[in-house]
Amino acid sequence: MLEHCSTCDSAVGFVNLAAIGAGDGSIIARGTHHEVSLVTHSTPLNWVRNPLEIGHIYRGQIDDSYVLTDTLLNEDWEHLWVIPLADGSHDFGGLSVATSANEGEFQHDLGDEPTHLLDHFAVQGTMGILHTLLEQLNWQQVATFDKGTQAELMSSNNRFRLALENSSNVILFLNEDGIIQQYNAPFSRLMQCDINDYIGQPFWEIVHDQDMDVLREAMQDAHDSGSQSQVMVQLNTEEQQNVDITIAAIVELKAHVGFVCTMQDVTERVKIENQLRTQLAHEQEVNHLRSQFVSMASHQFRTPLAIIQAAAESFVDYHDKMNHDHRVQRLERIKQQIERMTVLLDNVLVLSDLESHQTLFNPMPIDVNKWLTRFLRKYQIDHGRVDILYQATTDDDATIWADEEVLRRILRQLIANAFKFSEDDGQVRVILQTTQSEVIVQVADNGVGIPQEDIDRVFESFYRSSNALPLPGNGLGLAILKEDVRLLGGDVALESTLGEGTTVTCRFTKSSAL
Structure with missing residues (x-):
């Protein structure tokens, strides 16, 4: 097919080998790229069968009996140049240039080397055709590949989804920044949340504040080493929950794209440990x-x-x-x-x-105010003329749950110690107070007191303060006192000033507050 040029006496077209390859006759003269002048060939259709070089034909060479006359040169044209379009292994046809000028005028218009110019033009055309054919081939292959790949991906996704949904383990997927992108139902049950509550949240926010840095470091280790990293943390939930987290980096095409994490609830194991x-x-x-x-x-x-x-x-x-x-x-x-x-x-x-918690313990409700009144009266009778001042500032409720023998042992020790470290005419004060939930018993003396450096150790077994060594004793009294008070669910504290006296305070919980 030839397209006429409006500014010159020539036309450009394309010779389709499928249309002319079946003909025969001497219609096209063939030359070579390396020759300045063209050589006429007696059998021009040989070029059609092996179109490797530029061909030239003029009307005088055409036999009117051949259909190729109408195909290549109609009555308007005198000369035809055919430039092969081929890449050495494939023949695509020829680029035709027809002109009504004589051969000399046409060569003059093209320049000194018309064959080289036309050959360059053909090379560019061939490259364009090859590129177009390659693109078409690629798209056909991609379409075919996409169908197979889509089916494979769909099958793989289905298997992955079933594994994720039916796994009993907690599984999460994070992006490269540690943001949660996906998790399964066990995670929702563990965190007591909906399936999308934590999507888009930083992974480390699911743990307690004190474990955030530990989790970040584990993620960084997994990223840097390319291997798994494991850490145990406490979740940021209402009830205490401990989990073992295993983190692995996801690498695609040598690029880190995220993390996959699994979690195992180890709360019961931690409690047992x-x-x-x-x-x-x-x-x-x-x-x-x-x-x-x-x-x-x-x-x-x-x-x-x-x-x-x-x-x-x-x-x-x-x-x-x-x-x-x-x-x-x-x-x-x-x-x-x-x-x-x-x-x-x-x-x-x-x-x-x-x-060793082997003491027999028989608790009963005891009104401490009434009980102290009776106890102090008997103590004074048993120990002669001792000066004990009892002060009670209580409400109507001063009852605690206690073993009477243990309570008796506590008061005996407190009063005995107070008199031991007081002057012969010293006075011991027993003070009873109550609060909304506690019964408080204090025993105070104005004796020698205890050095400050000894106060923290006076409740240790066999320990005796430096100024008590000359006095009889074995250093077990206050150690037993502390354990007796603990047995009754109370606390004991001691305050002392050297040379002024000592006050021991025992606090017990009211039976009504238990």
């Missing part, structure tokens, strides 16, 4: 106290035993030289040390039972 730690700590404490008891008790028993041994040896060696009074004196010393050891042994056993 904490209980075991508490029990282990308690057992270790009991063992330590038992060892301490043995060590301290051995030291405390050594003195009376030494005194007993010395008195007995003296009695055996010199009894025949002793008068009656000397013999009685030696025996009295032995008796005193035995009584001292008995008291010490009793206290050690009581304290051991208290600290």
Whole structure:
């Protein structure tokens, strides 16, 4: 097909090999790219069968009997140039240039090397055709590929969705910035939320504040190492929930695109571990106290035993030289040390039972105000003329749940200590107060007081303050007192000023507040 140029006596068209390849005859002369002049070929259709070089034909060479005359040159044109469009392995046809001018005029218009110019033109045309065919081929392949790929992707997505929805484990997907993009139903149940409540939220906001940095570091480790990172955190929920989180980076085409996270609820495991730690700590404490008891008790028993041994040896060696009074004196010393050891042994056993929670406990409701009135009256009778001032500032309710024997042991120890560290004519004050939920008992003296550096340790077993060493005692009284108060569910505190006196305060919960 030829298109006429309005500014020149020529036309440009395309020779379709499918249209002319079946003809025969001497219609086209063929030349070569490397020759300036064109050589006429006697069988121009050979070019059609092997169109590798530029061909030239003029009307005088055309046999009117061939249909190619109308195809290539009609009555308006005198000359036809055919430039092959081929890439060496595929023949696409020819680019035709027809002109009504004679051959000399046409070559003059094209320049000194018309074949080179036309060849360059054909190369560009061939590239365009190849590009178009390649694009068409690519689109056909893409369409075919897309159908298979879409089916495969649809199947893969269905399998993934079923695995995600039916997994009993918590699974989340995050983008590269740690923002939640997707999670499954177990996560919703764990967090007690709807299926979309946390979409678009930072992953670290699901945990308690103290664990946020730990979770961020685990995500960074997974990103940097390319391997899994595991961390245990506490969730930011109303009830305490602990989870193990495993984080893995998602890498596609060597680029980090996000994270996949799995979570396992380990709340019960953590509770059991904490209980075991508490029990282990308690057992270790009991063992330590038992060892301490043995060590301290051995030291405390050594003195009376030494005194007993010395008195007995003296009695055996010199009894025949002793008068009656000397013999009685030696025996009295032995008796005193035995009584001292008995008291010490009793206290050690009581304290051991208290600290190992093996003490029999029989609580009952006790009105502390009435009970103290009776107790102090009897104490004064049993211990002679002692100055005890009782002050009660209470409401009508001063009742606590307590074991009466334990409460009696507490008051005896408090009053005995107060008189021990007071002057002979010192006064001991017993003060009872109540609040809305507590009953408070205080025992105060105006004795020697306790040095400040000893106050924090006075409740330790066998510990004695530096200014108490000259006085009798074994350092177990306040340790037993502390455990007795704890057994009744109370607290004990001590305040003291050296040279002015000491006040011990015991707080118990009212039975009405339990």
